[in-house]
Every structure is written in structure tokens, then in C-alpha cells.
Amino acid sequence: MDQVVDQGAAPSEKPRTPRTRRVQPLYAAHEWVYSRKVSGIFRQVKWAALVVLLGLYYVGPWLRWDRGEGAPDQALLIDLPARRAYFFGIEIWPQEVYYLTGLLVIGAIGLFLITSLAGRVWCGFLCPQTVWTDLFLWFEQKIEGDRVERIRLDQQPMSLSKAGKKILKHGSWLIVALATGGAWILYFNDAYTVLPDIFAGQASMPVYIFLALFTGTTYLLAGWAREQVCIYMCPWPRFQSAMFDEHSLIVTYENWRGEPRGRAKVGESFDGRGHCVDCNMCYQVCPTGVDIRKDQQLACIGCALCVDACNSVMDRFKLPRGLITYDSIANQTAREKGEPTQFRPVRARTIAYALILAVTVAIMGYGLLTRDRVEINVLHDRAPLFVALSDGGVRNGFTYKILNMERQPKTFTLRLSGLDGATLRVVGFAPEWTTEARLPVKPDSVGTFRVLVRSDREALSGASTAFAFQLEEEVSGQVHEYNAAFSGPAQ
Ligand code: SF4
Ligand code: SF4
Structure with a gap:
């Protein structure tokens, strides 16, 4: 429950000394x-x-x-x-x-x-x-x-x-x-x-x-x-302190100015005492139940509502605002010493973060602007790896997939490279052995084709010969290359 x-009052800071040893709840x-x-x-x-x-x-x-x-x-x-x-x-x-x-x-x-x-x-x-x-x-x-x-x-x-x-x-x-x-x-x-x-x-x-x-x-x-x-x-509060330095803006209580604290009435003198009137307003407005006067705490989410609360109290007592302030530790220390304050946004760590951010945005932007809207996937037949033809040639079978990520239909021309004299057939699209075949792909879909490649034995360099499928987009002329391997008998 x-x-x-x-x-109404912040919890006492005085620790109690236990008389008997008690098991602390987790x-x-x-x-x-x-x-x-x-x-x-x-x-x-x-x-x-x-x-x-x-x-x-x-x-x-x-x-x-x-x-x-x-x-x-x-x-x-x-x-x-x-x-x-x-x-x-x-x-x-x-x-x-x-x-x-x-x-x-x-x-x-x-x-x-x-x-x-x-x-x-x-x-x-x-x-x-x-x-x-x-x-x-x-x-x-x-x-x-x-x-x-x-x-x-x-x-x-x-x-x-x-x-x-x-x-x-x-x-x-x-x-x-x-x-x-x-x-x-x-x-x-x-x-x-x-x-x-x-x-x-x-x-x-x-x-x-x-x-x-x-x-x-x-x-x-x-x-x-x-x-x-x-x-x-x-998890964020756990590691965000690694991003802070003495010039980061944070919500802080100006201890040097507020202490010794104590109750006061409007019009009373503040000579010889701190400006904190111990009204607990800062504590009462805090949505996470933090007493900011006890220094920085993980539970403080930096909402600065205690700054508003304390400023209204300072106004009532005709004291300068900013006893609780949204400022850097460096400025707070400077104020304590009576030195001028300044906001320093340009620092080694902010420059480093800004540079990393700019580079990441540039890489992402470049990647998005130049990304390929066609993707090719080729699967070599596993069984059999190759077929020896009666004319002395060797045939390999492939499942050739073209992913058209655009919203208009596309037609491609498929060719072979790296395999001298090789020809191809595409089931349903190029029934005879040829050097190139036209392949249509519907918009926003994957075109799947059964491609057979034939090569003379003399053109092969062993059990596996590297070659490439070249796919040319008909309208743009853009060529996509897919490296593959042609299987044949070991020589
Ligand atoms: S609101 Fe200001 S004056 Fe009141 S207790 Fe908090 S720090 Fe002190
Ligand atoms: S900044 Fe917000 S969360 Fe932090 S102590 Fe003040 S009121 Fe509470």
C-alpha cells in the first residue's frame, strides 16, 4: 500500500542510530x-x-x-x-x-x-x-x-x-x-x-x-x-551524468547564499543569515519529491518548477531571484566569489557531440538520397549443382529475384559477364539460349525468375568459376551487378 x-516539511536529514540490528527491506x-x-x-x-x-x-x-x-x-x-x-x-x-x-x-x-x-x-x-x-x-x-x-x-x-x-x-x-x-x-x-x-x-x-x-x-x-x-x-538518468560538466545548465540550490536557512517574516532583516526561509515550497512543488537543497539527486528531472516556486518566495521577501537557479555549477561558483558569469555553449564535448551528430546526419542523408531502389537476390540450385549436357557444355540453375521498391513497373535486361561464351535461358521469358533476356517486374514487388546458364567446359576454371549477372534497368540505364559462382566438374 x-x-x-x-x-509540508522535508524529511529530516538526521540519521537514526539503530539499537538492534535489523534486516533492511530490499x-x-x-x-x-x-x-x-x-x-x-x-x-x-x-x-x-x-x-x-x-x-x-x-x-x-x-x-x-x-x-x-x-x-x-x-x-x-x-x-x-x-x-x-x-x-x-x-x-x-x-x-x-x-x-x-x-x-x-x-x-x-x-x-x-x-x-x-x-x-x-x-x-x-x-x-x-x-x-x-x-x-x-x-x-x-x-x-x-x-x-x-x-x-x-x-x-x-x-x-x-x-x-x-x-x-x-x-x-x-x-x-x-x-x-x-x-x-x-x-x-x-x-x-x-x-x-x-x-x-x-x-x-x-x-x-x-x-x-x-x-x-x-x-x-x-x-x-x-x-x-x-x-x-x-x-535507464537514461543512470548515464546522463556522463554528459555533464561544470558548464552544463542544471537546477541547483545556491547553498552559499541560502544557508544558514531559517523561518522568516516579510520585512525582517536577513543580515547574518541565509536567504532560504525554509518554507519548503521548492520541495512541495517538486513532481518527484526531491528537496533540491540536498544537492544534485538522480530523482531530480530538471523541470525547474522549484526555481519558479523559490523565485516567487524571493519576490515576496524582496530578495534577489535565483536562490534556486537553472544555471551551471561554474556560474554558481563565480557568483559565490563575486566574479562575472557566462554561458559557455562551445566546449570540447559539445563540439564533439555536434560533429558526431553532423557526420551521422550527413551519412544518413547521403544514404537515403543515393539508396538503390532495386535489390537482387540469387540462389544457386543445390541439387544438382550442375548438369553435364550432351553437347559437351555444363548447365547451372538459379532462382533469380529482383525486388522493385518503386511504385512503377520496371523492365530489366539480364546479361552474363566473366564467363566466355556463356548463354542463358529464363523460363517463361527467354526459352532459347541467348546472351540477354528482358525481365519485367511489377511495381512494389518481387519478380522471381528461373534462370539457366550454359557454359562450355573449356571456359570453366575448375569446380567453381566466378562470374556475374548484370541487370540493366531499361529506362535509367543503371546496371546492377551480382557476383555468383558457376559449378562444374573438377578438372
Ligand atoms: S523555496 Fe526557496 S526559500 Fe523556500 S525552502 Fe525552498 S529554497 Fe528555501
Ligand atoms: S528541478 Fe523539478 S524535479 Fe528537480 S528538484 Fe526541482 S522541482 Fe524537483
Whole structure:
């Protein structure tokens, strides 16, 4: 069961000395975090990020992109039955999955760069877990009230009014989960078809199963697990500190200025004491239950809401803002010494990340622009490896596959090279021995051909002779070469 903790005061830092040796539990009890509403610049930035990101997420599946007849016209689509991924004009086939890997690599390096510049921006402002949790919290605060009301409500025995609020809250969470996590399904189906089908009860069973799965996981992760995901489940906080240096922007408490802390009244003198009035506002607004005054902690997602909270307290006491600040350690140290501060975005590590990012993007871009839309696969007959012909020649059989990844039909001319005097036959297309054969392939499909190759024994150099199939595209003149081996009797 969740343990309700009043966040009015930060937990005592004084360790207790146990009198008897006790076995420590492996897991700490879950302490429910009742974060308080806060207003300020970072809160506004977080709302703006939420609106923009959710807006893009919702608009995405409805965008259209004309790919020609017979092709899906959804701009962003992962078509699992057809094993294709579409991103506007880019179409990724299963064998090109390395482009998706490249995209992930670009995302990861971009994240390294942003983190080394501005700290946990991803965690605090952009991560879907953060965005959806913010939305869930907004509904919770609207229905159950701010921090104090929520704590009181949870401590009350069950009543009609409490049950009504809980039902309303969880109902709204489920609707938000369906509309956010559940909307993910639109990226895997034609949005204009699947949405009416879902409401009409005519969508396929997998659609309903995944809709339930995405909705359920969003409800659990954003409604119940919340900061537990960031603290215990996500691997990113574990290694992101490797991207920080003293010039990275992070949320910090200016210890030198805040201590010794103590309660104070508006108008009192702050001579001989720190500026922290120990109001615990920074702790109460924190969505992960962190007291930032205890130095940097893994649980701090860098959302900077404590900066907003503390700034409002500083304003009330007519003290300078920035006791909790979104700044670098270097600047904090400089301020302590009374030296000028500066933001240094250009540093060895940021240059390195930017260069790696630029090179990866360039390689990916070049690869995408120059990628081959024809793929060839050749399979040599295994039994028999070769046939000795009555005219003294040797014949090999091959299964020749041409993958046409474009949306128009193509005709190719197949030739042989590297095998003097060799001829070929293609079942159904070139019945007589010839030096070249025309092979048509339908759009967006694989053409499979049975190819027989004949060679004089004198042209062979043993049990295996290297040669190549040359395939020329009729319209573009582009030649694709496939290296193969011709089997014959050992000499
Ligand atoms: S909000 Fe500011 S003044 Fe209040 S406890 Fe936190 S650091 Fe101290
Ligand atoms: S300590 Fe401050 S920045 Fe860190 S998670 Fe809490 S509110 Fe956000």
C-alpha cells in the first residue's frame, strides 16, 4: 500500500542510530508525492512544450502524402502487415531497418548534445512520461484540489463525496490515457479509416487489443507510477551524468547564499543569515519529491518548477531571484566569489557531440538520397549443382529475384559477364539460349525468375568459376551487378 507522506516539511536529514540490528527491506515503501501547483516561467514553458508536442502527436497521423496508386497516402505510417514504414517521401523496407537504427543514433547523440548544454531538458520538458504525467496531474488537481486538499482527501475515510472524486479522477485519467497513449494506434493504421471503425466496433481485434494495451500502460505509468518511472525504470538518468560538466545548465540550490536557512517574516532583516526561509515550497512543488537543497539527486528531472516556486518566495521577501537557479555549477561558483558569469555553449564535448551528430546526419542523408531502389537476390540450385549436357557444355540453375521498391513497373535486361561464351535461358521469358533476356517486374514487388546458364567446359576454371549477372534497368540505364559462382566438374 502507498504510504502517504505530508510534504509540508522535508524529511529530516538526521540519521537514526539503530539499537538492534535489523534486516533492511530490499525495496522502500512507495511514498505518494502530492505536488503543489506553481506558476512561473518554467511552468509556462512546460505547458507550451506539452501543447506543441501533443499537437504534433495528434496532427501526425492525419497528414497525407501522395505516393501514387495503390500506396498508402498517410504521411507517417508504420504498416506492419506490409512490413513498411513511411515517413513522408521516404519509404523504409524491412531490409533497410538500419535507417531506423540511424534515426535512433541521431536521436541519442542529439540528446547527448542537449544534455551537455542544458541538462535534463528531455526529462523535465519533453519526455512523453513527463508530458502525460503533467496532464494527469492537471486533472487530479482540478478534481481533488491542490496539495493540501489531496492529502486531506486521502487521509479521510471513504465517503460518497470522496468516492465520487476518485471515480471522476480515474475516469478522466482513463479518457486521457485513451486519447494520448491510445492514439498511438493511429500511426499503425490508416487514421481516417481506423478511427470511425473503432467507434463503430468494426476495427480488427489486434486494433482493440493494442488500444487497450497502450491505454492501460499510459494510465498506469502516468497516473500511478509517475516519478517512479523516472527514478527506477528509466535507464537514461543512470548515464546522463556522463554528459555533464561544470558548464552544463542544471537546477541547483545556491547553498552559499541560502544557508544558514531559517523561518522568516516579510520585512525582517536577513543580515547574518541565509536567504532560504525554509518554507519548503521548492520541495512541495517538486513532481518527484526531491528537496533540491540536498544537492544534485538522480530523482531530480530538471523541470525547474522549484526555481519558479523559490523565485516567487524571493519576490515576496524582496530578495534577489535565483536562490534556486537553472544555471551551471561554474556560474554558481563565480557568483559565490563575486566574479562575472557566462554561458559557455562551445566546449570540447559539445563540439564533439555536434560533429558526431553532423557526420551521422550527413551519412544518413547521403544514404537515403543515393539508396538503390532495386535489390537482387540469387540462389544457386543445390541439387544438382550442375548438369553435364550432351553437347559437351555444363548447365547451372538459379532462382533469380529482383525486388522493385518503386511504385512503377520496371523492365530489366539480364546479361552474363566473366564467363566466355556463356548463354542463358529464363523460363517463361527467354526459352532459347541467348546472351540477354528482358525481365519485367511489377511495381512494389518481387519478380522471381528461373534462370539457366550454359557454359562450355573449356571456359570453366575448375569446380567453381566466378562470374556475374548484370541487370540493366531499361529506362535509367543503371546496371546492377551480382557476383555468383558457376559449378562444374573438377578438372
Ligand atoms: S523555496 Fe526557496 S526559500 Fe523556500 S525552502 Fe525552498 S529554497 Fe528555501
Ligand atoms: S528538484 Fe526541482 S528541478 Fe528537480 S524535479 Fe524537483 S522541482 Fe523539478
